[in-house]
Amino acid sequence: xxxxxxxxxxxxxxxxxxxxxxxxxxxxxxxxxxxxxxxxxxxxxxxxxxxxxxxxxxxxxxxxxxxxxxxxxxxxxxxxxxxxxxxxxxxxxxxxxxxxxxxxxxxxxxxxxxxxxxxxxxxxxxxxxxxxxxxxxxxxxxxxxxxxxxxxxxxxxxxxxxxxxxxxxxxxxxxxxxxxxxxxxxxxxxxxxxxxxxxxxxxxxxxxxxxxxxxxxxxxxxxxxxxxxxxxxxxxxxxxxxxxxxxxxxxxxxxxxxxxxxxxxxxxxxxxxxxxxxxxxxxxxxxxxxxxxxxxx
Numbered sequence: 617x618x619x620x621x622x623x624x625x626x627x628x629x630x631x632x633x634x635x636x637x638x639x640x641x642x643x644x645x646x647x648x649x650x651x652x653x654x655x656x657x658x659x660x661x662x663x664x665x666x667x668x669x670x671x672x673x674x675x676x677x678x679x680x681x682x683x684x685x686x687x688x689x690x691x692x693x694x695x696x697x698x699x700x701x702x703x704x705x706x707x708x709x710x711x712x713x714x715x716x717x718x719x720x721x722x723x724x725x726x727x728x729x730x731x732x733x734x735x736x737x738x739x740x741x742x743x744x745x746x747x748x749x750x751x752x753x754x755x756x757x758x759x760x761x762x763x764x765x766x767x768x769x770x771x772x773x774x775x776x777x778x779x780x781x782x783x784x785x786x787x788x789x790x791x792x793x794x795x796x797x798x799x800x801x802x803x804x805x806x807x808x809x810x811x812x813x814x815x816x817x818x819x820x821x822x823x824x825x826x827x828x829x830x831x832x833x834x835x836x837x838x839x840x841x842x843x844x845x846x847x848x849x850x851x852x853x854x855x856x857x858x859x860x861x862x863x864x865x866x867x868x869x870x871x872x873x874x875x876x877x878x879x880x881x882x883x884x885x886x887x888x889x890x891x892x893x894x895x896x897x898x899x900x901x902x903x904x905x906x907x908x909x910x911x912x913x
Contacts, residue, residue, distance in 0.1 A: 684714050685708065685718070693750075701886060717760070718761075719815075721764045764799050764816075770802065813845040822852075833864075834860050849867055863906075868910075887910035
């Protein structure tokens, strides 16, 4: 008689398979044939538990007028990261008395195993060293920070070892007395009253026209679900674009041009934004004043 889905398999051998469903028994056979031992399987399960899906969190901070610093792609741990530019951003955050700091990802440099030579461009190698440096540098800010992680840590530390630096960085910053909010892997939202500020850190390379990527991203947004302000990381470019009623910013970078970027012919627009806006009751932007603080090299 064929075994129905969910029934117990009885092969008369008194094995463990008698105590499990036919689906579980088939899975056990596959594991046995694979040659994975119990220790390896247990380690794999632990790593899987640490992984999290690409998530987005919302944080509401109230008010219809807001001032904030937007910075991104610090790449702390890379020799081209500029700590003086980070210090200047922290100084301006205090002088301008901003409400918060928004960071668009790649706070840490990570390490791509398919680019092994990149390790020679790092002054902090490995997850623990880079996390420690990130805590030191971000702790220079006296304002709350809302951040996403980005592809450099997501594609190396997260996918390679199942460790999400965002959770641990948030916890360590809070231990240092810094109000920190990890918003997600590649997307996150900050609500200021009814105004939605969205942080994104897409994948993919830059384009010849600086505005091309921003335009394509905005065109992909569904009507009725567009943010009021879109903060874009990853491309290391500085840009302000108003399109489809979305105020979009590419945030520049705090990291100079690496050898990888030189070989690809990619420029690094070093600097950060100060953004001040007033919103209507429904959250739409009434006025916005963007100021870019560039580093000239």
